[in-house]
Amino acid sequence: MTTALITGATAGIGGAFAHRLAADGHNLVLVARDEKRLREQATELHDRHGVEVEVMRADLASDKGIEAVAARLEERTHPVDLLVNNAGFGNKGAFLDVPVEDELRMLKVHCEAVLRLTHRAVTGMRDRGRGGVINVASVAAFVPRGTYGASKSWVVQFTQGAAHELSGSGVRLMALCPGFVRTEFHERAGIRTGNIPDWLWLDADRVVEAAMRDLERGKTLSVPDPRYKTLTGLAKLAPRNMLGGISTRAGRKFGPSR
Numbered sequence: 643m644t645t646a647l648i649t650g651a652t653a654g655i656g657g658a659f660a661h662r663l664a665a666d667g668h669n670l671v672l673v674a675r676d677e678k679r680l681r682e683q684a685t686e687l688h689d690r691h692g693v694e695v696e697v698m699r700a701d702l703a704s705d706k707g708i709e710a711v712a713a714r715l716e717e718r719t720h721p722v723d724l725l726v727n728n729a730g731f732g733n734k735g736a737f738l739d740v741p742v743e744d745e746l747r748m749l750k751v752h753c754e755a756v757l758r759l760t761h762r763a764v765t766g767m768r769d770r771g772r773g774g775v776i777n778v779a780s781v782a783a784f785v786p787r788g789t790y791g792a793s794k795s796w797v798v799q800f801t802q803g804a805a806h807e808l809s810g811s812g813v814r815l816m817a818l819c820p821g822f823v824r825t826e827f828h829e830r831a832g833i834r835t836g837n838i839p840d841w842l843w844l845d846a847d848r849v850v851e852a853a854m855r856d857l858e859r860g861k862t863l864s865v866p867d868p869r870y871k872t873l874t875g876l877a878k879l880a881p882r883n884m885l886g887g888i889s890t891r892a893g894r895k896f897g898p899s900r
């Protein structure tokens with residue numbers, strides 16, 4: 643039986659990964675900050691699917707939290723075979739409206755934690771000759787818009803670069819780039835969603851289904867859903883200035899509620 647460690651496992655996309663991987667018979671290590679929620683989820687998954695579920699309360703915006711999870715990833719007696727770096731959040735407001743401390747916290751969770759956890763997990767995976775890492779980015783990685791998009795762009799570049807270096811080692815790395823997914827993300831950030839057309843919304847379970855299929859196929863980049871494959875394809879062709887204008891207007895339209 644294999645073990646998967648998921649960060650940000652208690653809600654949204656991370657929660658969907660936890661359900662899918664437990665249903666497939668993987669033991670789990672669930673990471674988030676809310677311990678009560680973690681324990682309730684662990685009990686539910688254990689009772690429903692009969693898998694072993696560990697919980698780790700850790701704040702990935704802190705060195706202590708990152709180090710605790712990294713130490714678990716290094717354990718050789720109960721190795722982690724699949725790491726899902728999923729924890730993340732949005733900040734409310736345009737660049738100059740967001741306190742720089744909040745932007746730095748985002749970089750810590752989206753970039754530093756992903757770098758350090760991937761590094762520690764992959765070291766053991768390479769020695770064992772098998773393993774996988776899914777780093778959850780976003781289609782925002784492909785448009786010039788703020789710290790969020792920039793951090794997710796880093797996730798894509800970093801993951802694909804490392805995947806290339808590790809090809810042939812038995813270790814797979816993949817960046818997952820969903821579009822709008824119905825989760826707690828927007829509400830937590832105070833982002834209005836009423837104006838987002840229905841056809842742009844994705845379901846977290848289907849995103850995870852597509853991600854697992856793409857990882858199995860050896861892809862290093864997964865854009866779940868044909869709608870977003872088309873939109874990201876067009877974004878790659880469009881001039882950067884034009885794209886920046888469109889994404890800024892869209893940001894104002896779908897932006898944070900005040």
Ligand SMILES: NC(=O)c1ccc[n+]([C@@H]2O[C@H](COP(=O)([O-])OP(=O)(O)OC[C@H]3O[C@@H](n4cnc5c(N)ncnc54)[C@H](OP(=O)(O)O)[C@@H]3O)[C@@H](O)[C@H]2O)c1
Binds near residue numbers: 701821825
């Ligand atoms: N929803 C979308 O439209 C969308 C689109 C593209 C990409 N994404 C990306 O998908 C990932 C998951 O987002 P989601 O939509 O599923 O969000 P969500 O429903 O708000 O869930 C976020 C999860 O991350 C955990 N988390 C947040 N900050 C954390 C921290 N500092 N340390 C540890 N855990 C933390 C939360 O639990 P605690 O609060 O208990 O810690 C929760 O389990 C993020 O990386 C996001 O950027 C989302």
